[in-house]
Amino acid sequence: MEIKRLDSMQTLVSLCKRRGFVFQSSEIYGGLNSCWDYGPLGVELKRNIKNAWWRTMTRRRDVVGLDASILMHPNVWKASGHVDNFSDPMVDCKDCKARHRADHLEEMVCPKCGSKNLTEPRSFNLMFQTHMGPVADEGSVVYLRPETAQGIFVNFENVQSTQRMKVPFGIAQIGKSFRNEITPGNFIFRTREFEQMEMQYFVEPGQDSKFYEEWRETRLQFYKDIGLNTDNIRFHPHGEGELAHYAKEAGDFEYNLPIGWQELEGIHNRGDFDLTQHQNLSGKSLEYFDQAQNKKYIPYVIETAIGCDRLALTVLCDAYREEHTEKEGKKDVRVVFGFSPLLAPVQVAVLPLSKKPDLQEVCYKIDDDLRDKALRVQYDESQSIGKRYRRQDEIGTPFCVTVDFETLEDKAVTVRHRDSMKQERVAIDQLNNYLKENLRNFQS
Ligand code: ATP
Numbered sequence: 001m002e003i004k005r006l007d008s009m010q011t012l013v014s015l016c017k018r019r020g021f022v023f024q025s026s027e028i029y030g031g032l033n034s035c036w037d038y039g040p041l042g043v044e045l046k047r048n049i050k051n052a053w054w055r056t057m058t059r060r061r062d063v064v065g066l067d068a069s070i071l072m073h074p075n076v077w078k079a080s081g082h083v084d085n086f087s088d089p090m091v092d093c094k095d096c097k098a099r100h101r102a103d104h105l106e107e108m109v110c111p112k113c114g115s116k117n118l119t120e121p122r123s124f125n126l127m128f129q130t131h132m133g134p135v136a137d138e139g140s141v142v143y144l145r146p147e148t149a150q151g152i153f154v155n156f157e158n159v160q161s162t163q164r165m166k167v168p169f170g171i172a173q174i175g176k177s178f179r180n181e182i183t184p185g186n187f188i189f190r191t192r193e194f195e196q197m198e199m200q201y202f203v204e205p206g207q208d209s210k211f212y213e214e215w216r217e218t219r220l221q222f223y224k225d226i227g228l229n230t231d232n233i234r235f236h237p238h239g240e241g242e243l244a245h246y247a248k249e250a251g252d253f254e255y256n257l258p259i260g261w262q263e264l265e266g267i268h269n270r271g272d273f274d275l276t277q278h279q280n281l282s283g284k285s286l287e288y289f290d291q292a293q294n295k296k297y298i299p300y301v302i303e304t305a306i307g308c309d310r311l312a313l314t315v316l317c318d319a320y321r322e323e324h325t326e327k328e329g330k331k332d333v334r335v336v337f338g339f340s341p342l343l344a345p346v347q348v349a350v351l352p353l354s355k356k357p358d359l360q361e362v363c364y365k366i367d368d369d370l371r372d373k374a375l376r377v378q379y380d381e382s383q384s385i386g387k388r389y390r391r392q393d394e395i396g397t398p399f400c401v402t403v404d405f406e407t408l409e410d411k412a413v414t415v416r417h418r419d420s421m422k423q424e425r426v427a428i429d430q431l432n433n434y435l436k437e438n439l440r441n442f443q444s
Helices: 011-016 040-057 074-079 151-152 156-162 210-227 274-280 308-319 356-371 385-394 406-412 428-440
Strands: 003-004 022-024 036-038 063-066 089-091 099-101 122-125 129-131 142-144 170-179 193-203 234-236 247-259 260-271 286-291 295-297 300-307 318-326 331-338 349-350 375-380 399-403 411-416 421-426
Touching: 003 385, 011 022, 036 040, 040 063, 040 170, 040 193, 040 210, 040 308, 074 142, 074 151, 074 274, 074 349, 089 331, 129 428, 151 170, 151 193, 151 300, 156 170, 193 210, 193 308, 210 234, 210 260, 210 300, 234 260, 247 308, 247 356, 260 274, 260 308, 274 300, 308 331, 318 385, 331 399, 349 356, 349 385, 356 375, 356 399, 356 406, 356 428, 385 399, 399 428, 406 411, 411 428, 421 428
Parallel strands: 063 170, 349 375, 349 399
Antiparallel strands: 003 318, 022 036, 089 099, 089 122, 129 142, 170 193, 193 300, 234 247, 247 260, 260 300, 286 295, 318 331, 399 411, 411 421
């Protein structure tokens, strides 16, 4: 058997559409560039990813959650530096009219047509503007947040004092962000509307480098826990020229996608930049009083920032495999999403061998029971059992439970494992325990 990884984004886009993971936004109107809708399976996958992140962050004693609003006071973005600095250099090709980010070009050559006839780079602010209230004048300008982090900084004092948090502690948030990207694309890799999962960890100055290292390790462990193949993950520390205006030290976890190594998550030591800026512009003290040491300081911040959609794309690419086999001159390809059961949109499929009412009835009972036990279940009775198994492989379902005519006699079902395709006979009254045990012991 030959196993192939995903080698083209187009294959993934088609599969995601065909199986109901991701659709183009407003498709019946011809779509809207770079906007995507998560279908029934995609929304489950994304929710499982968010839950896994939320659990790993906020079930710690030292990290609490937050859900700040998307629209914020315009001064937030003045203080953060976004009004002045949140821009990318844009160039246009005078020949083919393609638009590019100058910092993404190898040399000043158009990657589309090879022309060197490009405009001078112009700075383009990536924040989406809108107006609050009925009058669209300068005084009513507000921005759609380009990152969730600032919602955390401006609530630093609220969270610290109400929850009696002691430094070091963190605040975690999941939410939508918006960037008017010059060159969105590659499916859900870079979009103008996306969801971020960010955590800001407040530490005593001087302790920052230690915690920066610690969070790097913690995040790598998370990738392992959700089943990513870490051979395809590397850490790229930012050199002097790459550091953002706020960063003391920073780096990205990168993943080897079909489009090459790309940023998945940023780990940033932001120093006291953000809290100091907000303290200065708001006039409100954001100092922390350290009781144990009897001193006041503005904490330093270690940030972990990952795009939920980008992680969903990474999980999809990582889990995809094609198993090519040849038997008696007949070629076969089995497409599998080898998701960890933690993330799989469907954990168990319940399948009657035929549409006979006796079998359906047993299936419904099993289906109800497994749903009651909080498993993610799909009932499927259309087409042959072989086709249904393949369909479940293609959406990454770890286990299929088949009810056949023997079931009516022996009160047992066949459980088929996605990865090994091994089949086992299991008594119905043992099914729940069997699945729980196997989901727990799962090796992806
Ligand atoms: P880039 O340089 O690629 O534009 P960035 O370094 O500005 O990205 P951050 O501001 O550090 O990105 O954002 C943190 C994370 O949010 C990124 O690692 C990525 O996972 C995600 N992200 C950022 N921009 C987008 C986008 N336009 N679409 C999807 N995810 C994004």
